[in-house]
Amino acid sequence: MIVCGDDGLAHRLAAELRGVYAEQVTLVVPPSDRRVRRPVVGRARAASAALLDRVVNAAVNRTGASGEPASNEQVVEAAEVTEAVLTEVGADRAAALALVYDDDETNIRAALTARRLNPRLRLVLRLYNRRLGQHIEELLDQTAAVASGDGPGAGLDASTTVLSDADTAAPALAATALVGTSKVVQTEGLVLRAVERQPPRPGEVADPGLCTLALLSATSNDPAGADGSEGSGEHGPQLLPDEAAVASATGRGTVVLEQVSYSGPSLPAGRGGVPPLASLFSRRLRWSLAGLVGCVLALAVALTIVTGEHPLYATYVTLLDLFGINDPAFHESTGQQVLQLLSGLVGLLLLPVLLAAVLEALGTFRSASALRKPPRGLGGHVVLLGLGKIGTRVLTRLRELHIPVVCVESDPDARGMATARRLRVPVVLGDVTQEGVLEAAKIHRAHALLALTSADTTNLEASLYARSLRPDLRVVLRLYDDDFATAVYRTLRAAHPRALTRSRSVSHLAAPAFAGAMMGRQILGAIPVERRVLLFAELEVAGHPQLEGRTVAEAFRAGAWRVLALNTSPRGARREEHVPPGEERTSGLVWDLPSTYVLGAADRVVLAATRRGLAELLGRRRRQRAGA
Numbered sequence: 001m002i003v004c005g006d007d008g009l010a011h012r013l014a015a016e017l018r019g020v021y022a023e024q025v026t027l028v029v030p031p032s033d034r035r036v037r038r039p040v041v042g043r044a045r046a047a048s049a050a051l052l053d054r055v056v057n058a059a060v061n062r063t064g065a066s067g068e069p070a071s072n073e074q075v076v077e078a079a080e081v082t083e084a085v086l087t088e089v090g091a092d093r094a095a096a097l098a099l100v101y102d103d104d105e106t107n108i109r110a111a112l113t114a115r116r117l118n119p120r121l122r123l124v125l126r127l128y129n130r131r132l133g134q135h136i137e138e139l140l141d142q143t144a145a146v147a148s149g150d151g152p153g154a155g156l157d158a159s160t161t162v163l164s165d166a167d168t169a170a171p172a173l174a175a176t177a178l179v180g181t182s183k184v185v186q187t188e189g190l191v192l193r194a195v196e197r198q199p200p201r202p203g204e205v206a207d208p209g210l211c212t213l214a215l216l217s218a219t220s221n222d223p224a225g226a227d228g229s230e231g232s233g234e235h236g237p238q239l240l241p242d243e244a245a246v247a248s249a250t251g252r253g254t255v256v257l258e259q260v261s262y263s264g265p266s267l268p269a270g271r272g273g274v275p276p277l278a279s280l281f282s283r284r285l286r287w288s289l290a291g292l293v294g295c296v297l298a299l300a301v302a303l304t305i306v307t308g309e310h311p312l313y314a315t316y317v318t319l320l321d322l323f324g325i326n327d328p329a330f331h332e333s334t335g336q337q338v339l340q341l342l343s344g345l346v347g348l349l350l351l352p353v354l355l356a357a358v359l360e361a362l363g364t365f366r367s368a369s370a371l372r373k374p375p376r377g378l379g380g381h382v383v384l385l386g387l388g389k390i391g392t393r394v395l396t397r398l399r400e401l402h403i404p405v406v407c408v409e410s411d412p413d414a415r416g417m418a419t420a421r422r423l424r425v426p427v428v429l430g431d432v433t434q435e436g437v438l439e440a441a442k443i444h445r446a447h448a449l450l451a452l453t454s455a456d457t458t459n460l461e462a463s464l465y466a467r468s469l470r471p472d473l474r475v476v477l478r479l480y481d482d483d484f485a486t487a488v489y490r491t492l493r494a495a496h497p498r499a500l501t502r503s504r505s506v507s508h509l510a511a512p513a514f515a516g517a518m519m520g521r522q523i524l525g526a527i528p529v530e531r532r533v534l535l536f537a538e539l540e541v542a543g544h545p546q547l548e549g550r551t552v553a554e555a556f557r558a559g560a561w562r563v564l565a566l567n568t569s570p571r572g573a574r575r576e577e578h579v580p581p582g583e584e585r586t587s588g589l590v591w592d593l594p595s596t597y598v599l600g601a602a603d604r605v606v607l608a609a610t611r612r613g614l615a616e617l618l619g620r621r622r623r624q625r626a627g628a
Contacts, residue, residue: 001518002089004028004081004110005100008480009126009165012511013098013518018073020512021519021615026074026089028081081110086117096122096518100165104128108136111160115140119147123160124517128389133162161517165510170393172509172528174401176476177382177448194527199253211564212246213608214239214529216253237529239610242558255529257564288353295346296322299339306335322347374406374426379445381406385432385462386453387416390478390506394452399423406441408432432462438469448474456480460488471496480505509533512611519618524606535609538567542601544617553595560613563599565606566590 001023003014010029017023078085081099091097091114099107099114104127111123123140127133140160194213215238238245246254299322300315307314320326321343329337381404384395391407392415398405407420407427420427430437432453443449449466451459459477466473475492479485485505509526512533516523524536541547547555547563556562567589589606599605609617 002026002028002086002091002094002097003100004098005102005126006030007100007102007507009100009507009510009514010098012505012507013100013514014073016511016515016611017518020611021515021618024073026076026094028076028078028085028089031077031079081106081113083113083117086110086114091121092118094118094121096124096520098124098126098514098518100124100126100514102126104132111136111140115143115147115160119144122518122520124514125160125162126165126514127162128164128166130162130164130167133164136160137162159520163510163514163517163523164393165506165514166389166393168513168526169390169504169506169509170397172526173390173394173450173452173476173478173504174397174403176504176528177398177450177474194255194257197254197256199251211257211562212241212254213257213527213534214255214532215241215245215249216255217530237532238559239529239532239534240557240559240562240608240613242556245558255527285353285356289357292346292350292353299343299346303336303339306333306339318343322350372424372426374428374440374442378404378406378426378442380404380447381442381445382448382450383408383438383441383443383446383466385409385449385451385459386478387411387414387420387427388452388454389415391450391452392416392419394450395419395423395425399425406446408437408441433458433465438462438466443473444469446470446473448476450476452478456484463492467492467496476504478504478506480507504528515611516614519615533611535611535614536564536606537609537614538604538606539617541599541603541605546617547599547605548601550599551595552593552597552599555599557613559610560616561607561609563593563605563607564591566593566597567604567606 001017003010003017003025004027005011005013006029010027014025014027017025074089076085076089081101086092086097097114099110101107101110107125107127111125114121114123125133125136127136137160144160196216199216217237238249241249296315296318300311300318303309303318304311304314309317317326318339321340324344324347326340329340332340382398384391384398384405384407387395387407387409391409395405395407395416396419405425407416407425409417409427409429410431412429417427419425428437428440430440432438443466449463451462453459453462456479459479463475463477466475477485477488479488509528512526512535513523516535516537524538526536527534546557546561552563569589
């Protein structure tokens with residue numbers, strides 16, 4: 001296995017392949033002087049460093065000074081992934097290659113070179129551009145088929161999988177920020193919803209829902225308890241428990257599968273940039289126009305009473321007098337002459353009001369693409385810090401859920417600025433660590449804070465400052481270091497036991513999906529359960545004795561995997577294919593499988609699995625192939 005990258009995802013992916021799948025890994029990274037440094041706590045401001053100084057010392061002591069890689073990992077430094085570098089690391093005989101550089105063009109260029117060297121190489125690419133990624137998948141798969149002399153679908157083991165760490169992590173980050181909203185995995189139109197339920201009362205049994213995916217840790221309600229992780233032991237979360245474990249789990253919350261469905265295309269954002277009519281004119285101008293309309297109606301009624309004419313005729317004459325295009329009423333009654341003078345006076349007042357209306361409308365259309373400011377009286381919204389790759393995807397997901405959002409960004413040319421303008425989301429420009437910036441985002445009336453910048457210390461400092469303003473604020477931090485994230489979680493929860501704090505690592509959420517794709521499995525998504533991850537994968541039953549010929553109930557293995565659905569769609573069909581207007585998209589997934597259904601060799605199933613459970617399935621399959 002070869003992993004090429006320049007940031008934390010490459011290291012996390014290599015560790016996943018070594019620790020979970022026991023694979024020999026060659027890690028290709030840039031030279032030390034060009035490598036992106038990981039965020040460290042020692043570079044934080046004084047307020048953050050003083051709080052967690054002991055955490056840094058513990059992490060340094062545990063890591064050691066040698067910095068030597070694991071025994072089954074080879075590290076190669078290379079400025080660029082050229083043909084010579086790929087040949088040196090053995091791409092011509094490797095089983096899989098992951099290209100997880102932060103730059104899409106770098107990954108595409110290296111993938112084209114690798115496919116030419118080894119047509120049977122399984123490729124996993126990290127691309128932010130989803131549409132381009134779909135075309136790259138088709139191109140590289142077709143190239144592999146032609147170079148190998150095999151037609152499409154001829155059993156070629158090579159495949160190309162394009163994933164995005166932003167897409168993988170965005171549903172979990174967005175869901176964590178919302179009270180009562182399910183954890184969501186959305187991949188290629190498939191939506192899986194899981195909801196976290198509170199512990200049952202004494203004597204009650206937790207409701208399993210459609211399917212109990214996990215039991216939360218026994219210390220989840222203890223302010224000083226650790227967020228459940230791999231090393232939590234029997235007190236940590238239990239993934240995919242059996243019925244006996246669920247029945248005996250008193251005082252522990254559950255994560256249950258609440259709903260599964262197939263989503264349609266996203267709703268269009270806005271009306272092509274045209275602002276609503278109410279936003280064209282200010283409130284004062286609208287009241288002025290309403291007053292003038294009332295004066296015209298009053299003059300028309302008065303003229304009807306004075307002259308005895310029909311109301312429509314009287315209104316017509318009033319408008320003529322208003323715009324100064326009627327003959328003077330020299331020989332008319334005094335009342336009619338007075339009304340004509342009043343109509344002329346109203347006409348003089350109408351001209352500046354109409355001019356102001358035109359100028360305001362032009363200004364509104366001109367600023368329709370400009371950044372909006374948080375409106376007065378806004379409350380119950382989500383404050384999103386950072387509009388990079390991750391922040392942009394989370395912003396899109398929150399708007400799809402119709403959640404009000406206020407963004408904070410220091411760079412006016414950030415990647416997500418165009419998305420914020422298109423979705424008409426308020427944005428506050430400024431350094432979030434400076435006083436007054438979070439106040440401008442209405443943090444004191446916000447529902448949650450999502451700190452998703454690329455700097456751990458910035459996220460921590462913003463969260464601490466927000467907590468000083470709102471002790472009960474729901475806070476979600478994006479933190480790279482796992483130990484650091486656990487320490488932050490415990491400290492904040494101990495200091496604010498009534499508030500909800502969650503720490504999430506994007507690379508921690510994305511690495512299992514990339515590793516599963518390198519092993520040849522289609523990973524549909526990942527759901528975080530505290531600090532563990534539950535994977536949803538699609539695989540063929542053939543070649544898996546743990547599944548083939550068994551019923552759905554017999555195929556279930558507690559703590560390892562559970563069959564959720566049967567995929568009846570044609571093989572090779574893509575879920576993101578274009579759907580003509582007026583036609584409904586069908587998923588081809590059967591979710592209500594009876595427990596007595598026998599899994600045949602030709603079936604393809606969607607299952608929930610732990611990382612080690614999925615690794616066991618893949619390891620048995622690979623050993624059988626090697627023996628054959």
